[in-house]
Amino acid sequence: MNLALLRSMLMLFAALSSGALAAQEAAEAAPVKRIALSFDDTPRFEGALYSDDERSIRLIAALHDGGVKQAAFFINPGRLSEKPGGKARIAAYVAAGHVIANHTFSHPQLRSMDTQEYVNDIARAAEWLNGRKGYRPWFRFPFLDEGGDDKEKRDAIRGALDRFQLRNGYVTIDASDWFFDAELSKAKRAGKPINMVALKELFVESHLGAAAAYDGIAMDTLGRSPAHIMLLHESDLTVLALPDLIQALKADGWEFITADEAYADPIAKEMPDVPFSQGTIIEMMAWERGMPAPRWYERNNTRIAGKLFRELVLNETSRPKE
């Protein structure tokens, strides 16, 4: 197919789709698939592979070598009392060009905390973050829990974020990296033989799969590929697999953008109204617009991910007795 024909077909597609203008812009501004990275729970607790400092050094190097200029780190300042080196590590991320934002002070889950207490926890984190170099006024809900089925609570927190002039630091792509990291730690503690090559492959393949799945849901929902932001954690396995993940995403046609660019997408203004507010903004928008389930990546079901981990990484064929 020649380029002129391809271009006119893209224009026709743009004209036919619902978000005609946005889609036309997306079609004209190839490459189409754009992604930023984010790392939650910084500074994170001890992992199975690295010291805190080694983890940060490797993380900064992987982003640099992969050409990821600006990732977002979502901070829990309440963890700094247990992690005296945490402050210096956060400063190192900022010095390397990355940005920091609010993930509450102590990482509570909204559904199991009183609304006012939760607001106070956000405010405590804001106090630590405000005025700090690299700070962005974004709020990432711990556990991506925006209130579950409690709409009153959801709206109270949305109002509080508005008053704090904080914007929802939503995610569009999630492959439960925390789960694979936790399984690795468990297997290490149990002294099980671990196939690290298979684990890295499973991790990378799962995140590529999640990116494709959520982009597909977005295309079905919006008629365009939004600027994506992937959820990761500042954890050992994620850091170990990061160089491979970055390369694999590039090979799959993804272009890395900054977190600033990701949150400049029009979906940043969305406030999905769904029966249960939790998860990626893509799945909530798809639900709001009537897309039937499943609207998520299947490996976020830890039963499915756990089975893959046991079979591929631990070489266990049947479910172990617990």
Ligand SMILES: [Zn+2]
């Ligand atoms: Zn978190």
